[in-house]
Amino acid sequence: MATLRFDTRVTQDPDRVWAVLTDVSMIPAWFPAVQEAHFDGVHRHLITPEGKLKAIVVTKNDELRRFQYRFVEGFPRPIEFHLGTIDVLPDGDGSRVVYSQEILPESLAPIVERAVGDGIEGIARYFATHP
Template identity: 80%
Template sequence: MTTLRFDAHVEQGPDRVWAVLTDVHTIPQWFPAVREAHSDGVHRHLRTPEGTLQALVVTKDDELRRFQYRFAEGLPEPIDFHLGTIDVLPDGDGSRVIYSQEILPESLAPLVERAVGAGIAGIARYFATHP
């Protein structure tokens, strides 16, 4: 299993960062690969240039500011295991966003690493341009 972890500091407070990152409709504004996103209450449906991903929401803990999801379908090969986690923590006058991924098979790791690396950079850009 491959574990990946990315993080970024943003100047906004944790409550505001949490509100943006857990609003499914804002995902295309900070995650470059996602063109459109919506939720059916259980899954998030993310449209990318390559197709549609379906992610099962596992955890949305407003107190801990932790969001977790599992890809259910849409990746280019079958998934044995996946867990994506976004944590928003206080960090000085701003927030630290930690975005991690656990994925199996390991052959999917480079794809996920590129996408989530762009996602964490997108989070930093979003909050730098939306004070």
């Protein structure tokens, strides 16, 4: 299984960061590959230049500020297992965002690594321009 982890530090309060990152409608503001996003109560639906992705929400824990999801449709090749995790942690006077992915088959890791790498950079950019 491929495991990937990215992180960034932002100067905003963890509750504010959490609110932005868990608002599905805000995903296009910080994740460059996503053009549109909505939540139907069970699944997050994302539209990218490559097509549509569908993910089920596994965990949304406001106390821990942990969000987890699994892609269930839309990858270019079948997924045996996927788990994406976003943690927002207090870090001094700001926040540390840790964005990790676990995926099988491992051959999908480069696709996920590029996308989530862009996503973590997008988080840093968003909060740098939205103090």
